[in-house]
Amino acid sequence: xxxxxxxxxxxxxxxxxxxxxxxxxxxxxxxxxxxxxxxxxxxxxxxxxxxxxxxxxxxxxxxxxxxxxxxxxxxxxxxxxxxxxxxxxxxxxxxxxxxxxxxxxxxxxxxxxxxxxxxxxxxxxxxxxxxxxxxxxxxxxxxxxxxxxxxxxxxxxxxxxxxxxxxxxxxxxxxxxxxxxxxxxxxxxxxxxxxxxxxxxxxx
Numbered sequence: 001x002x003x004x005x006x007x008x009x010x011x012x013x014x015x016x017x018x019x020x021x022x023x024x025x026x027x028x029x030x031x032x033x034x035x036x037x038x039x040x041x042x043x044x045x046x047x048x049x050x051x052x053x054x055x056x057x058x059x060x061x062x063x064x065x066x067x068x069x070x071x072x073x074x075x076x077x078x079x080x081x082x083x084x085x086x087x088x089x090x091x092x093x094x095x096x097x098x099x100x101x102x103x104x105x106x107x108x109x110x111x112x113x114x115x116x117x118x119x120x121x122x123x124x125x126x127x128x129x130x131x132x133x134x135x136x137x138x139x140x141x142x143x144x145x146x147x148x149x150x151x152x153x154x155x156x157x158x159x160x161x162x163x164x165x166x167x168x169x170x171x172x173x174x175x176x177x178x179x180x181x182x183x184x185x186x187x188x189x190x191x192x193x194x195x196x197x198x199x200x201x202x203x204x
Contacts, residue, residue, distance in 0.1 A: 001025045002046055003062075004039040006032020026050070037151035041141045048137060057131040060086075063176040066128040070171050074130035082135030082164030083156065085121060086128030092170030093123070109191055113153050116195050119160055121168055124153045125191075128171055131159075138162030143202070150191040157198060 003025060005013035016027045028042055040059065047054055056078050060066040070086060077084040087093050089110060095103060106125060113124045127149070139158045146154050160166055 002028065002043045004028045004030065004043050006030050006034055006039060008032075035147035037144060037146040037148065037154075040151055040155075041144055044136060044139070045141050048133070055133055057133065057136055058129070059131070060128045061176075065174050065176055066171065067174070070128070070169075071130075073169055074128075077167055077169055078130045078132055080165070081167045082132045083159045083166045084130040085123055085156065085166065085168045086126055086130075086171035087121070087123035087168035088126060088171065088173050089122040090168050090170050093172060094170075095173045095175075097175035105188065109188070112192070113195050116199050117153070117157055118199075119157065121156065121160075121166065123168060124156055125149050126171075126173070127152055128173075129156075132164075135159050135162070135164035135166075138164055146190065146194055148190055150194050153191065153195060154198060 001024065003012075003016045003020075005016055005027065007013065007030065013027065013029055016025065019025055020027050026046065028046065030039070030042070044057070044059075047057055056075055058071055058074065060068075060071075066086065074084045074086060088095050089107070095106070098106075110122060110124050113119065114121065117124075129152075136159075139155050139162075144151065144154050156166070
């Protein structure tokens, strides 16, 4: 397990260090916050460079919004596909405890990205994925620029463009019971702009 902590004020880094002394966990401490996308990029590059034996890489939220019980289903599909997307927006998937506005924004973001980028996948903004090592290596992490959730769109786009086989499996997303979401208007604006730039200029 790789944990990236951007100097979190809630003591996440300290607790992660304690766990790393008992379990096989690598903790990366950064002066932050520097954003979700940069944290993911650093974690993925660490996995690719430090753990050559890692054939499958799971990314998921650590607040139990994603059900760990679904990991086995994603791994099973990853035997055939380079990238498996945990999808809220195919039959069998869904979202729990979101308000109407958040649901509309999420649905629109996925639809908007599908149309602009010409991708066939229904859930492009979700963060529950299983990568085969070969597909993850197709992502140009040094060129990614997304700070927020647009990172999910970027990585799937580059895997698709690189020829990886991609599929979706239904998952149910549960809004966290504690803490606060980092979702805000700036994330929406970033996605609107960067999806177009990704199509026109490769994200530059």
